[in-house]
Amino acid sequence: MKVVIMRELLPAGRKPLEECFEVVSLGLDASREEMLAAAAGADGLVTDLTFPVDGELLDAAGPGLKVVANFGVGYDNVDLAACAERGVTVTNTPGALTNATAELALALAMAAARDLPEAERDLREGTWQGWDPARWRGFELSGATIGVVGAGRIGGRFMDLVAGFGGERLYTARSAKPELASRHGARLVELDELLRESDLISLHLPGGPETEHLIDDRALGLVKPSAILVNTGRGTLVDSKALIRALEEDRIGAAGLDVFEGEPAFDPGFLTAPRVALAPHIGSATFRSRDEMSRIVAANVTAVLEGSPAPNPVTA
Numbered sequence: 001m002k003v004v005i006m007r008e009l010l011p012a013g014r015k016p017l018e019e020c021f022e023v024v025s026l027g028l029d030a031s032r033e034e035m036l037a038a039a040a041g042a043d044g045l046v047t048d049l050t051f052p053v054d055g056e057l058l059d060a061a062g063p064g065l066k067v068v069a070n071f072g073v074g075y076d077n078v079d080l081a082a083c084a085e086r087g088v089t090v091t092n093t094p095g096a097l098t099n100a101t102a103e104l105a106l107a108l109a110m111a112a113a114r115d116l117p118e119a120e121r122d123l124r125e126g127t128w129q130g131w132d133p134a135r136w137r138g139f140e141l142s143g144a145t146i147g148v149v150g151a152g153r154i155g156g157r158f159m160d161l162v163a164g165f166g167g168e169r170l171y172t173a174r175s176a177k178p179e180l181a182s183r184h185g186a187r188l189v190e191l192d193e194l195l196r197e198s199d200l201i202s203l204h205l206p207g208g209p210e211t212e213h214l215i216d217d218r219a220l221g222l223v224k225p226s227a228i229l230v231n232t233g234r235g236t237l238v239d240s241k242a243l244i245r246a247l248e249e250d251r252i253g254a255a256g257l258d259v260f261e262g263e264p265a266f267d268p269g270f271l272t273a274p275r276v277a278l279a280p281h282i283g284s285a286t287f288r289s290r291d292e293m294s295r296i297v298a299a300n301v302t303a304v305l306e307g308s309p310a311p312n313p314v315t316a
Ligand code: NAP
Pocket: 073, 074, 075, 094, 095, 097, 098, 101, 149, 150, 151, 152, 153, 154, 155, 172, 173, 174, 175, 176, 204, 205, 206, 207, 210, 211, 232, 233, 234, 258, 259, 281, 282, 283, 284, 285
């Protein structure tokens, strides 16, 4: 059976697949045309968030396709209905990247709170004038009210990581999380209340039409002028132009962003807006997490192609 890795899978996942199947790996620079051509006749596709898995790609693969294994926990790039229509199982990699992504959210929160990227630039560019009582003042997280928007696996882990700061915890989710109430005294609230009351707001929702531009001009109009917004969920959660305006007009304290609308492009306004910490979508990029994600991808492909239930199926 043939498995096509549409871009790249690390050896921890690619090697076990090569032991069982004919494996074609296209590499990071594969064009859409190359992907469509290579998919023909595939039994399994290894995909990732950087390109759409839609009817066109599924049809290019043909009727033998049994599994689309997405390398990541998010699957907003996958047309689940199109896969279901064709009887194709979709899988993801939940859990393996929870800790890594929550840790990056904390790193961005702290970097944004103290404007670390800009402070470092001052040193690197040789413009530092020496210790200054007024310059480089930022925000402290100790005692902060911290709001987690989308308190699932990563949001819940983020709440564990910030426990040492004390302060109040708020969250949104579709369902209540009693364990977060008992561990952290966290309260389930409406988004608007979370936005109004939080000193640090961390976004951990999936992307897709339901959550697109959840943080827009209206939402940003509710936040404290000292609030820090962190986004490691998906770029589409935030209206980039609205956030840039809020930063430039001092209507929000700072922002830490790992994800962007239209990646790898992003609004250049983020490069000049004040008090922003930026990362190029590296939430899951630790050695441990990426190896484990790769193994999970391989386990899902292998299970489906051997006729067993997928360990990590995704349904609409
Ligand atoms: P998860 O456990 O499914 O958590 C998602 C949370 O969002 C849950 O609390 C869920 O509520 C809530 N939610 C889902 N759909 C919603 C909707 N339409 N409206 C309101 N709330 C909604 O997923 P996870 O493993 O924590 O991952 C979360 C997201 O992080 C992924 O989808 C992905 O986009 C992103 N991510 C980014 C990186 C990175 O590199 N930056 C790495 C990994 C993941 P319930 O709990 O009530 O279902």
